[in-house]
Amino acid sequence: MGNTPSRETLIDEALDRLAAQLPASWRLDYRPGAGDSRADGLVELVGPGSERLSFLVEAKRSGSISASLLIRALRDLQRTTGGVPVLFVSDYIGPALRDALAAEELSFADSTGWIRVVSAEPLVLLTGQGAARSPRVPAGSAVTRFNGLAASRIIRSLATTELPVRVRRLAGIAGVSPGSVSKLLATLASEGIVDRSDDGGVVAVRRRRLLRRWVADYAFAKTNHPVRYLIAARGLDRALTRVGELAGVALTGSAAARRLLPESATSVVPLRLLALYTLEPAQVAADLGLIDAEPATANVIIARPQDPDILTPVGDPGVLVTAPLPLVFADLLTLPGRSDAEAEQLMDALAASDPLWKA
Known part of the structure; x- marks a missing residue:
């Protein structure tokens, strides 16, 4: 793990990124070890007049502490130092942690350029955008692409x-x-x-x-092969009924989401695309009487799944099988005409009984 930054290095890099976002008339001063013995130092943003905004700096490497424990520690530090705001710095702050910090009105900066500094007095909101993924996950010790x-x-x-x-x-x-x-x-x-x-x-x-x-790496049409684009000339309702007569077929996308919603809920959008998994896309297309089409005009899409195990058990004719819930979400977000609204509706329904779906 030779490419893991030291605490001093990640502080310097993150504060350099922060300084670069300041207006030309402002400057950044950092004093290691100053401010409070429990913090790493004190940083001040100094304006052209008498404006001066101070933060205690707390630095940790990405992944070294859970988000819940980190936020608790930052809040405790701020509370026990008379309300002096805290600036959390790291080598990389991922989207989930950025959202959690922002929800607590905690300021942050990382070495890749993700910045959110907030203050009510003086009124300051400073933001910056950094890397989409952590650049310092050690080579060979982590997965960087999630499409396998x-x-x-x-x-x-x-x-x-x-x-x-x-x-x-x-x-x-x-x-x-x-x-x-x-x-x-x-x-x-x-x-x-x-x-x-x-x-x-x-x-x-x-x-x-x-x-x-x-889904930053996975996509229905790129990950699953082959993919057939088709038209159900007699309508999707008829095609969906006939799918239930076939073995070895699983629903995904919008049709699957409708089956996973509570009975009292109605989908937020009409069914426009029927998406199916099967080991024999050509055969299923023929059995359903579908017509080949271009992706832009298709209302049915059939793919052989990357993971054949999602079709296990294969199911008997007359039993309509649904793809695994997480895969249904991923497909909703990546199919043509993808529906974030449907995915969010289903996640909200799940979050009502399972708090792990709230974030």
């Missing part, structure tokens, strides 16, 4: 498994090696999507963030 089969299985398991769960247990549930789990968790922890215990187990998962992170 092992990543898919681990993410689907994380989104549905009861917590806490240890690495070997999660590997068994997902059907992958413990090494694959460890590498993916390293990335998720660095981006604030999962929290881990001292022994490396997973104690919290921000499931919405997990699936949004997955």
Whole structure:
């Protein structure tokens, strides 16, 4: 882990990024060890007149502490120092942690350029955009792209498994090696999507963030091959009815989301695209009497799944099978005419009974 920055280095890099965002008439002064013995130092943003905005600096490497414990520590530091605001700095602050810090009105800056500094007196709002992914996850010790089969299985398991769960247990549930789990968790922890215990187990998962992170690399039409684009000339309702007569077919996307919503809920959008998984796309297209079409005009899309296990059990004719819940979400977000609204509606419904779906 030779590319892991020291605390001093990450503070310098993050504050350099912050200084670069200041107006030309402002300057940044940093005094290591000043302000409070529990903080790393004191930073002051000094304006052209008498404006002076001070922050205690608290620095930690990404993934070194869970988001909940970090926020508690930052709030405690601010409370016990007479309300002096705290600036959290790190080598990388992922989207889940950025949202959590912003919700608590805590300021932050990282080495890649993610910045949010807020103050009511003087009135300041300073923001900056950094890297989409952590640039310092050690090579060979983490997964940087989430489009592989092992990543898919681990993410689907994380989104549905009861917590806490240890690495070997999660590997068994997902059907992958413990090494694959460890590498993916390293990335998720660095981006604030999962929290881990001292022994490396997973104690919290921000499931919405997990699936949004997955679809940064996964896409229905790119990950699953082959893909057929078709038209159901007699309408989607008739095609959907006939799908139930076939074995080895699973619904995903909008049609699946409707089945997963509570009975009292109505989908926020009409069904415009029927998406299916099967090991035999050409055969199923023929059985349903579908017509080949261009992607822009198709109202049915059929793919062979990257992971054939999602079709297990295959199911009997007359039993309509639904793809795994996390995969349905990922497909909703990446299919043509993708529907964030449908995904959010379903996540909101799940969050009503499971707080892990709230973030």
